[in-house]
Amino acid sequence: MHTSDQILKLVNDTLDNLAYDRKPSSLYEPIRYVLSLGGKRIRPVLMLLAYNLFKDDPESIVMPACGLETYHNYTLLHDDLMDNADLRRGHETVHRRWDANTAILSGDSMLVLAYQRIAQCEKEKLAEVLALFTETALEIGEGQQYDMDFEHRNDVAEEEYIEMIRLKTSVLLACALKIGAILGGASVEDADNLYRFGEQIGLAFQLQDDYLDVYGDTKVFGKAIGGDITSNKKTYMLINAFNRANDEQRAELVRWIEATEFDRAEKVAAVTRLYNEIGIDRLAQQKIEYFFAESRKYLAKVSVAEERKAELAAYAERMMKRKY
Known part of the structure; x- marks a missing residue:
């Protein structure tokens, strides 16, 4: 190993x-x-x-x-x-x-x-590997297009957003794991469970990225906090803020999103305060934890000895920057 x-x-x-x-x-x-x-x-x-x-x-x-x-x-x-x-x-x-x-x-x-x-790669596995990769590459383009379409909408549902990040981010992690399994001679069932594991960890990973853009530490995150807020990026946070805000909160959100001239720090602070009022921070943490827990269920189903899975489990844990 x-x-x-x-x-x-x-x-x-x-x-x-x-x-x-x-x-x-x-x-x-x-x-x-x-x-x-x-x-x-x-x-x-x-x-x-x-x-x-x-x-x-x-x-x-x-x-x-x-x-x-x-x-x-x-x-x-x-x-x-x-x-x-x-x-x-x-x-x-x-x-x-x-x-x-x-x-x-x-x-x-x-x-x-x-x-x-x-x-x-091995000739016998080539057709299966290329079919999976090609399907994945098509899905990633679809996810990118949804992301672009969402820029012009303020009514994106949470389910639509989750599907967009599944296509844009998760399927490539899932594809990586499944290709590894296929080339390793895994059973169909094990390869599929590793795919699902990657899909769920990818959702958790992307939602954590959304969360850290608002609540992260610049030194740890490696980039300025609030970039998504400044650019009005449709994230899990903003979509749920729109969907859960009362009339007054929604009006304030719209005002900040439509403002063409603004002080960056003021906008980030105001939108973050709205997120806190609406409870978006807790909501996002719960959703991240949900997908992370789901991913572990699929890894548990893979029929190899637990000690052989330890390295992959530990790597996934570090990806999420936290302990179980």
Whole structure:
């Protein structure tokens, strides 16, 4: 059995040493740049930890795991362009460092490279792995489109939001775990339970992100608090505030959302106070805990010895930055 730290090192070493020897280098340099910016590498680590439940040589499938990370970073590259974001992990985004056309084309090539890397797996499993990855990639595009559609609505239901983050975030974590299971020779049932485990942990993870954007500690969270509030991002917090506010609270929320000129700190403080009054902080904590508890049920059903699951369970726990 490998530790998650050993697996993370394996992933990073492989990504750092990938050769980009095709021409023109101007197409591939932004791809190398994006993958050099680091990140937690959650998806490849989950894939290799899932594989390691069944087999002891995760290094043998590190290339498809890096393919999944390449795909994830491609989505971030294009998301940053759509959001007109200046920074990603403290570094200039590709469209800022180069330009929008480079971001589009290098992103497209990155998607193709992701397929090329994922396809470097056992021939007998290839069709199943590619079918799952392709379905997942389609769902992620659907989730991104829902997210964009929600920007223009103030009546998004909680269920719609949960489905959007399931598509946009959860299915890739679930896919990573299931591909690891498939390549590890897991039973259909075990592979499906690992998929469900990833789906639920992904929902908890995204809701925690929403929560930390309001209530987190800047030093721990790594970015300024209140970014979602400032940009009127439709999050679990804002959607539930709209749906649960009384008339007076709703009017104040709308006033802040429609304000074109405002003091950032004042807006963040005012909206946070509204969340507290409406009880959104407790509501979000309960929902995060609910999905986290659900995820553990699915991991418990996987038919391998508990000690073999310990590393994956501990990794999920650290993802959620808390103890059970």
